[in-house]
Amino acid sequence: MPGETILIIGACGQIGAELTMFLRHQYGGSNIIAADIKAPGGELLESGPFEEINVLDQAGIAGIIDKYKVTQIYNMAAMLSATGERFPHKAWELNMEGLINTLELAREKNIRKMYWPSSIAAFGPTTPKVDTPQITIMEPNTIYGISKQAGERWCEWYHQKFGLDVRSLRYPGIISYKTQPGGGTTDYAVDIYFKAKAQGAYTCFLAHDMMLPMMYMPDAIRATVELMEASADKISVRSSYNLAAMSFNPAMVGESIRKYMPDFKLDYEIDFRQKIAETWPGSIDDHQARQDWGWKHAYDLDAMTKDMLDHV
Ligand SMILES: NC(=O)c1ccc[n+]([C@@H]2O[C@H](COP(=O)([O-])OP(=O)(O)OC[C@H]3O[C@@H](n4cnc5c(N)ncnc54)[C@H](O)[C@@H]3O)[C@@H](O)[C@H]2O)c1
Incomplete structure (x- = not known):
């Protein structure tokens, strides 16, 4: 603009x-x-x-x-x-x-x-x-x-x-490789790719079946800019819009990484962040964002895994 x-x-x-x-x-x-x-x-x-x-x-x-x-x-x-x-x-x-x-x-x-x-x-x-x-x-x-x-x-x-x-x-939890995450509960979904590439293994602080809504950084940036560029009459929510792309748990990320790195090992040492994650939704209905200003995500888990492993 x-x-x-x-x-x-x-x-x-x-x-x-x-x-x-x-x-x-x-x-x-x-x-x-x-x-x-x-x-x-x-x-x-x-x-x-x-x-x-x-x-x-x-x-x-x-x-x-x-x-x-x-x-x-x-x-x-x-x-x-x-x-x-x-x-x-x-x-x-x-x-x-x-x-x-x-x-x-x-x-x-x-x-x-x-x-x-x-x-x-x-x-x-x-x-x-x-x-x-x-x-x-x-x-x-x-x-x-x-x-x-x-x-x-x-x-x-x-x-x-x-x-x-x-x-x-x-x-939702934002996954990216350019800047380290800042102390959130979904940080595992970034660390897992770095450790997969560096050590072929990762110890996860959330349980294997802890489903959480997540989004790859390019989608998060595009959503932010598209929301800000939408005309004001399209914005019906002035608190904050639900926004979604995918939902997965640590075991599913492990499976996705194994498609590219078959020997990748994943184990678990659960800490206090599990208790925080348990209070959050597993999936998000973001139809209002899709309807109001045309939100559409581009990355699913496997597309993100491929891109993360190519870049970290
Ligand atoms: N990363 C995620 O997964 C995620 C998910 C949901 C919401 N958010 C929200 O998105 C926003 C950005 O998150 P992020 O992950 O980039 O966080 P981050 O911790 O990586 O970055 C926050 C930045 O704010 C700066 N900062 C801290 N205190 C400051 C101060 N007093 N004055 C000026 N700058 C200060 C820090 O130096 C840092 O660069 C936050 O509001 C966060 O709550 C992030």
Whole structure:
């Protein structure tokens, strides 16, 4: 979209790094301002502007918005599920105050559009687990999940109260090879490919039959950009859209890897992350996203496995 200047906070993370590079290729490097609490290296630093900033520093972000005449904000900074259970108060502060800071700045500075991701963690143990509907019971019992559910409510409130054009997706577990995952419960589905290539074996921290909704990074990036580029009258959900591509368990990933590496060995040492995973849905009904703005995933498990093994 010509004339847009996009600020991405949390640009060095697993999703932020690939999103930043995708948008830079699309809109030109100088129009995409990467920002993070830590400085990146490599192409992220060389391909466009970078600002070192804490998402909790509202005045600092205001300065960046003014400096670059920012028209859109993507807030990708968060503490993820597994780390959040270890540092609950810090997770709450980062995830909630960080979101509210950017919502408030978006309102004050007349930002045209804002993006903030929610997660399947916003659901909880009482949510229907199969084909989880868009609107359903949500009683999350991790701090991360509670922060995502509350964040969804804040987004909808800013839209209803101030007409802020804020958009959101409930990402499933995201699998990628370019940047290491950031302390989530679905990290096994990334590590397994790295260990398969390096050692021919992997010890998994989730049970063999723990079904979870997942998505390959190229689909997640495309979904994010397609949602943000859809015309506002197509967006009927202002909390956060259900989004899906595939559902699998660790045993199924093992089988998929064995199609390319027949000697791959998979065993299990289950830890506290299993308890978190058990509270999340196994599959997601995302018909609203498909109907409203034409969402369509491209990668299934085997297509993703082939691509991961080719690249890690
Ligand atoms: N990766 C997944 O599987 C997944 C699934 C569902 C939702 N999400 C959501 O997507 C978003 C991005 O996730 P990710 O996997 O890329 O996370 P990540 O942990 O890999 O990246 C987060 C980034 O935010 C930065 N950050 C942390 N604290 C900050 C602060 N105070 N100020 C500025 N930057 C700060 C970190 O340095 C990091 O680069 C998060 O909101 C996350 O909850 C991710």
